[in-house]
Amino acid sequence: MTTTEPATVTTPTATAPTATSPTPPKPVGPREAYREALVALAERDERVLCLDSDMGNLDTSFGGRFPERYVSTGIAEANLFTVSAGLAARGLRPYAHTMATFAATRAAEQLKLDVVGTGLPVRVVATHAGLSAAHFGSTHYCLEDLAVTRALHGLTVVVPADAREIGPALAALHELDGPSYLRLGRSATPPVHDGDVPPFRLGEAVTLRTGNDVTLVACGPLPVRFALAAADRLAGEGIAARVLQIHTLVPFDEAAIAVAAAETGGLVTVEEHRPQGGLGDAVAQVVAAHAPRPVLRIAVTGPLPGLVDDHAGLLATTGVSPETVHAAALRVLSAPRTRSRTSTSTSTSTRTTTPTTTTGTPSEGRPS
Template sequence: MSEVITDVPTEAPSEWARHHAVPTREAYRRTLLDMARLDPRIFCVDSDMGGLEDGFGQELPDQYVNVGIAEANLMGVSAGLAHSGLLPYANTISSFAASRAAEQVKIDVAGNNLPVRIVVTHAGVSAGHYGPTHHALEDIALIRPLPHMTLVVPCDAAETEAAVRATADLPGPLFLRLGRARTPMVNTEPYEFRLGEARLLREGEDVTLVATGPYPVVMALEAADLLARQGRSARVLNMHTIKPLDVAALGRAARETGGLVTVEDHVRIGGLGAAVCEAVAEDHPCPVRRIGVPDAYLDFVAGERSLLEHVGVSPERIAEAACDIVGRRG
């Protein structure tokens, strides 16, 4: 069962989230309950995730449904609720949503353009302590091509809350990709979350680092610091929305800097790096280096950051890729 934190001032959740490095999934759960208290259309559809029944289910039992460990049924039930005019939030693990329930997500949810919010946790290698069966390293590649789908990957607890609130009235389906454990805070000051608009975290002229998700964004900022000590200026973009992608920001980066380095907790095939390559190849060709998980089965157990660094997703590798681009430019 997930950790339950009780000292939450629900009257000011945004301020609370900015100052507590809680897991993104905990920030989401608090925000969902806060929103559901005011909107009876919001339903929490659980797949026996643990913790939701004690929080949401106890307080709002008439807006809570637990379908059990049955992910395909989770999507079907959620689609039915959405078709009835409700706003279901379907909760499961990312590897289960993108693989086990792929047909139902494709046909029942995306195919019918229904406002089902598919909220997944344990994305990437954030459940690395469970081993490779719980890795979700291909979910973006599987979800991104689906029609009508919006795909959001917040970088911390504060951005998670902002994203949940910003997508509350989204007319179509949403795939919200979250982690499991605590991750560092990136946003300590309030800002306006804009769906489909990358957030500029740092100005730079030599190269642009484009990252998505908690540790990739943190590592991109750390890599920018490494590059600064070498006299190189790196722009850092937090690409929290994978679909729709901020093509305009990428175009500016391609024109104004020497090239792009993408960073993600996902295989290099079909994820953020692939989406960025597709975008710049059409209108603004430039060098792109993709930092992500290689095409391999990670058959070992470790923490999230340790796993990422082991396979080459690290500030040092990001900086090396950036230097390669800058060197070619010079």
Template sequence: MSEVKKIATRESYGNALVELGKEHEDLVVLDADLAAATKTGVFKKAFPQRHIDCGIAESNMAGIGAGIATTGKVPFISTFAMFAAGRAYEQIRNSIGYPKLNVKIGATHGGISVGEDGATHQCNEDFALMRTIPGMVVVCPSDDVEARAAVKAAYEHKGPVYLRFGRLAVPVINDNPDYKFELGKGIVLREGKDLTIVATGLCVAPALEAAQRLAAEGVDAKVINIHTIKPLDEDLIVAAAKETGKVVTVEEHSIIGGLGGAVCECLSEKAPVPVKRIGINDVYGESGPAVKLLEKYGLDAEGIYRQIKEFV
């Protein structure tokens, strides 16, 4: 059996920017002294005149991006999720969100899989922060195929978009001819009747694996990939909840305010069913190898499987 191809979605981000840059001269990329880590360096090499290094000044970068957007260009401002959603929150809210400017936020190194950089850099709060900004679209792709599609869709969308990418290489699971990316639309990856697993980002692949393990024990789980956390595909979530009667959410984010929060808000109003939120349980991360951290915090296939077993 051939080994599954793996690639970090931050790599996909850089590559997608280059491809879009060839087609669209109005695309401009900004970074905050992290071009090598965010992978915007490949765009800088290809289009040096359309790349701006703003230095270690993320809040200023958000303001510069806002200014560039008023000229009709499409800026992608890029840095770690902790600095994009956290440090520059006020500028994103007031300078980008409030005037509804066409700025795209490429936030790499999201979640605890940042690994050895530790709790200060492991942003598990970005979905919650960005969801509260009116008009902000929030996207977390699950693999290379989806990340590239998400960057293209973000460019085509008129208005602010927050895109979260990861540091850790993850399996490519969407490389099939039927794959279609659409902002605000979830994707059913596996049909099932006993419960629904709703996952996003890095957690989609292990959620699928957990579902396969559950199937071997007679538990038939439906698996939905929610790449767009805002706007949430409420129709799909509600239909799945009514069909299966139980829902589990899985995310590399705090269980407060992220995918789990969005799903619970939706279902409490439209289809109340038991919900189990799997994610970071209101704690800070810690320094360590990314794979080991995912295991410790129950976000690998074994941990997801075990928590769902306890739930059902």
């Protein structure tokens, strides 16, 4: 990482906020939003339990409010899932909280057998997903969990786009009778939804931008923001990009993808995950079966040992950024068109320029 010299006199003098220039609200972190939502659920449903693997703050935020419903298993994720399954078998609603890398890899056997294999209503809340652990290093990065969880039959998999979506997502998952996996990041990010948060419906994609030239499909806080930034840049070039936010990987909104493939010239997927087994694979499977179009996947590539940076910097270094999404969209639009087997209609293009092929990078106590 590089450092910069301190600014001297070039920084303008700050002015106090006024009625016409309010101070922007500080983004709420995903873990804070989750804790608030869990406490609200516990107030309404006495079956709600919080099981914690030494993640910090839950012992005071939830345990301080409901000490009889807070269980600390320590840094023992396999035990965390087995105990949660036992409590769920007694009619309770346990929320098992740990880091994503430990939930999906270290305790994969217990997740598969004790939680998913029994079909019990255990909610696995996996934080620090993707590269959001940042300065903790590669031992805490998690780029394989969607491949694991998507393969577990009967497990609902949800990835909110921002902190404001976590409460509605948790409420929807609470109504399920089976197990679920909620994937959260570590750091606060600006909200994706400027106004009201769209109704949260499991298995239903959210259309953030309309357009018939190319489709950008994204999941997760920063990937969704990168897709929106790329769409804005494309719009300035006369290219109308449709942006689909996917908050539910399982069950997957195949219909929205099939329609996008039939109506646009191709698709670009954006995710904070390895190219294998995540959003890109889910989209490619649908497109191949319904309306063949070019699909480019923007995902984390390359080795990670020794790589440390801030969250966005890590993603940019490993191939995920607004620039790589924009370049991939241009590449998709310049690819030879394949006629859809399922639709004979032609898309209504608003493109006024002919894109050229662009080469871009593809895509001892627990720290908190």
